[in-house]
């Protein structure tokens with residue numbers, strides 16, 4: 403059997419992680435790269451050895467050689483490009499967030515189901531080894547019933563500017579950009595309970611703090627601090643139908659002493675931390691134990707996580723595995739993210755049917 407031919411759409415920052423991982427996978431031929439910015443696509447094609455360059459993704463869809471695509475574009479374009487891809491007979495790996503509205507998410511799910519093609523959402527932290535190690539412990543019931551989770555991702559200074567801070571293209575700020583990772587990985591480890599209600603707040607108090615000097619931070623490929631129409635900070639209490647709850651706090655800017663990431667779960671038999679590093683908390687013979695697994699990486703390893711995600715996608719396309727992050731999970735996560743924005747806007751708790 404020939405190699406799986408891949409096209410990557412969107413040749414900005416995160417495409418590097420996809421391209422590098424495809425090149426390392428011997429079942430793959432990296433075939434085409436597409437970007438609105440032709441020079442950017444050409445540069446990446448040269449660097450990673452892709453044969454073809456496209457500016458218009460519709461033309462890439464008409465190329466019958468391509469079996470599967472990675473979508474690494476602005477959030478507001480994910481659903482339309484993914485729909486075009488599955489309708490053209492191509493499997494899809496779409497970056498997070500899957501899309502920016504529940505309506506678009508449901509339409510995409512329908513298109514995927516009708517096409518018979520595979521769609522994997524780029525919830526990369528699900529594929530990280532620390533997550534999979536803990537998942538195995540949870541499946542063996544080491545934590546008992548998980549009833550509480552905490553998802554924190556605080557940047558004190560880290561609004562990337564450009565399209566990230568233009569709500570029309572991003573769909574939102576830190577919640578949809580970085581909050582999605584910590585909320586999703588917890589929801590996955592909790593066994594994907596159905597969301598019952600959300601009470602949340604978003605704040606726009608500090609802006610992007612472009613005045614700050616002497617402290618560097620992550621910036622988009624096309625950095626521009628002038629437009630900023632996204633929240634600085636969001637917090638939420640999510641209730642699930644099984645009685646479990648999750649507390650969320652995320653920011654692009656906040657008067658915090660330092661950046662913070664925390665991904666923590668609490669169950670009847672034990673607790674666990676995925677970030678800042680893997681730990682399992684339990685009780686034995688009337689004594690509390692903090693267990694540190696002896697593994698290669700206790701924390702999220704970016705390179706390893708992307709390689710695992712891409713390898714899993716390739717095997718899914720080849721029919722050798724089932725994806726860990728299917729379209730229906732993308733729909734549920736879109737409901738949660740949009741629910742957080744809706745509750746904050748209405749200033750009250752919202753309920754799901």
Ligand SMILES: NC(=O)c1ccc[n+]([C@@H]2O[C@H](COP(=O)([O-])OP(=O)(O)OC[C@H]3O[C@@H](n4cnc5c(N)ncnc54)[C@H](O)[C@@H]3O)[C@@H](O)[C@H]2O)c1
Pocket residue numbers: 411412413414415416417436437438439442457459473474475476477479497498499524526564565579622623624
């Ligand atoms: N999984 C992760 O950890 C992670 C990290 C960073 C970004 N992301 C996601 O990846 C996506 C891209 O983010 P980025 O940081 O690479 O942004 P970026 O601005 O660096 O790159 C985006 C690229 O997409 C191109 N583009 C936009 N619309 C297009 C279209 N219709 N057709 C072709 N090209 C188009 C732009 O020209 C740009 O080159 C976003 O959805 C983001 O949320 C995921």
